[in-house]
Amino acid sequence: MLRKIRLTIAMICFTLITLLFLDFTGTLHGWFGWLAKIQFLPAVLALNIGVVLLLVILTLVCGRIYCSVICPLGVFQDIIAWFGRRPKKRRKLPYSYSPALSWLRYGALGIFIITLVAGVGSLAVLLAPYSSYGRIANNLFQPLWQWGNNLLAYFAERADSYAFYSVDVWIKSMPTFIVAIVTLIILIVLAGRNGRTYCNTICPVGTVLGFLSRFSLFRITINTEKCNNCSLCSRNCKAACINSKEHQIDYSRCVACMNCIDKCKHGAISYQFHPINKASKTTPSVDTIKDTASVAAPEQASETRRSFLSAITLVAATSVLKAQEKKVDGGLATIEDKKIPERSTPITPPGSLSARNMANHCTACQLCVSACPNQVLRPSTDFKKLMQPEVSYERGYCRPECTKCSDICPTGAIHPITKADKSSTQIGHAVWIKKNCIPLTDGVECGNCGRHCPVGAIQMVPGVPASKDSPKVPVVNTERCIGCGACENLCPARPFSAIYVEGHERHRIV
Template sequence: MLKKMRIALAIACFIVISLLFLDISGVLHKNFAFLAEFQFIPALLALNVVVLVVLAVLTLVFGRIYCSVICPTGVYQDIVSYFARRIKSKKTRRYSFSAAKTVLRIVVLAVFIVGVVAGIGIVSAILDPYGAYGRMVTELVSPVYGAVNNLFAKVLGVQHYTFAPTEIWIKSIFSLVLASLTLLIIGFLAWRSGRTYCNTFCPVGTILGYLSKFSILKLRIDKTSCTMCGRCSRDCKASCIDFKNHTIDYTRCVTCFNCIESCKDGSMTYSIKKVAKKQPLEIVGVSSENNSRRQFFITSLLMAASATGLKAQEKKRSMIKFPAVRKDRYKRSIPVSPPGSLSHDNLNDKCTACLLCVNQCPDKIIRPSVNEYGWTAVMQPTLSFERGYCRTDCTVCSDVCPTDAITKLSKGDKTKVAMGHAVYIRENCIVVKDDVNCDGCWRICPTDAITREYRDSGASYL
């Protein structure tokens, strides 16, 4: 029962988090954006005390439920290992107890802490499991999802509005290569030996692992009824059960409940207190009907701020009516960061390069950086306007960012945010160059920053 409950919750979280990256309608973020903010490292970088406290309490009560249910990279590993155990031979698909790689875990955690404190964004970007999964979905799954969406849109025709065509494009070659390597490396480790990545290279797994040593509810072995058959150890994807010595390494246990289901003697229990040597505590055994204390709640939904209406303008212009003209990519000496990022330092310190903003930008103007911010902040979002422009009524990137690297903006505030200043090159203007009348820039400017001038005759305007 416990395992089935865990699997159901894990699948639900995994699907919703994946759709947050894939959704092209923007509807899901209004109701499920909290799942992105509920990820450990984004909450840590955003100093989201509420989420950090909730995750700590969950771990101290239930163990590493976060790693089994909430973390999408953890669920991805479970999916890979599920198929691996059904494809591999009976002998090779068995797990076995292995000693903890404590030194390596501490070294990786120390590198992560130093990287965060020193503001080296690439460290948190590579080691954050949520960011790693986000890049995999954005770079590898999103194009396939978009192609299927476009196929349905084409088959159903223009009279059907369920599927709207979307543009498929490569965000960054570097990010694509890194996402592919991440998929293969984590997938290989999961195929080979289950949760090796979680219990070796993941800083979140290390932090929550040592915290879970003090959890109230733990998986325990009843020595009096255990027959030492080894089934629990063979099914433990964390390789943390030493059935010969009746011990469990709680720093590596991800509370998946595989061992409870595999134990035919009822010797594995998920209990508050240690099982007595002569008298097992039946009320906390696997057969208990009361599951209420094993369920955990998720924080209340964060509702998006209500949209503020824009005043009618004399010019009757609309941003949507002016399609963007495709241009060659311009190499800037100073990169343009998304509106709401406050500064390059704030963006570089807090961003985990999950690419959620890149994938959700409706105008496709946000792309992963390569060296724009320097090597310490690769794959962090930067604006590139060859595909379109940043609409003053759009706050998608600030709405979806889970780390506050891009702070929340209302639509009213967005109109006042200046990401840079346009440069007018007079000799290139067709009014001067070709002696024609034109007021295109005046019409499209949404903030009235451009004034219209008239010719000396006053007959027509420039």
């Protein structure tokens, strides 16, 4: 039953974590947002000592259960491996034991730690397992989910039902989209052919937990008296850690998936208590081994077949972008899309405290990007903070009553804030661009920025003080402005707004 229990819990955790990245309504985050906060690296960066200790104790007691049950990337690799090992020419391609590449494992861990400490988060997050899966889910799975929702909304509207509503499907950052595709391809190649190669050679979390699992109290053990050297265990071990000829198991790579127990037909392998004073690769004495009945249960197919449709996603997403290029005003004139202004200081979300805090704690998992209902968060294209969220106002503005990004961030990069706190947090200030302002370029009244400013930081005054009849232009009170971007987003000037928000390195309280 151990394998069935593991599979059931793993699929529940994997499905719920995936839905956190797909759910654009934010409904699930209140119920299952804690699943993101119990991931190893986010808990470390958030200094969540309780979660870190819990995961360490879990590993010291049960082995690398985290990698096979809680980590979404680990479960995703198992799903890919299941598809990659489906029967071909009447038999499955076997795995085989291979010695550990310790130099590669600890080398990748060293690079990860050095880049993290040096502040080059863009390199460190490429190796983080939870973040890697988050980017895949947000950039590749979410468009499929949204297109399915839009299809339901289309049919529901024609049935006079508004149970669903259409959402925009767009690529938030091309570099992040490409990184997600490359990561998926690497996982498909490695997991489809060799199972847990990524976990045991590249993943820094797997290396750390692998070191701890050498001393775990419960481990997979081999009864040498019952073993007939059929090698079924090693041929079905995705971690390639069972040396059936020597009756040895590399516990630093074993993820306790229980596949070997299920495949052994002689009950020679069991999961049981192992004395601490035993060596990490040595099996216990025969006297301490109890027979364990093997349970045969085929792995169930997962809904994540859509991972293999990533190539189709790229083509379809591109077509959606092309379709969105042609927007018209009442069917009469084409509306030109806004362009992103060149900000000397990028804007970080409310609650992030400062650009430095964001850079030091963010793992670029894209959870906040996927949950933002106003479409103002998108991954950065700056190399030093590549894929970390930045605020931009081409599609919406940061509404003062919305705190979703701060509610769901698992790493402490965005601290939880209340609506009152957000309304008094200055993440930037508005800057007026005279040459783009419609009252001066077209000679007509506008005042859109002043009307929609939620904090009253913009006043409309005559462009020529001596003439009361001159077109009114905006004057920004930078001490009152909170940088929400309502003025920039709702400014009718195209392609660049006549008013835009300049970010602050450190947020201020107004």
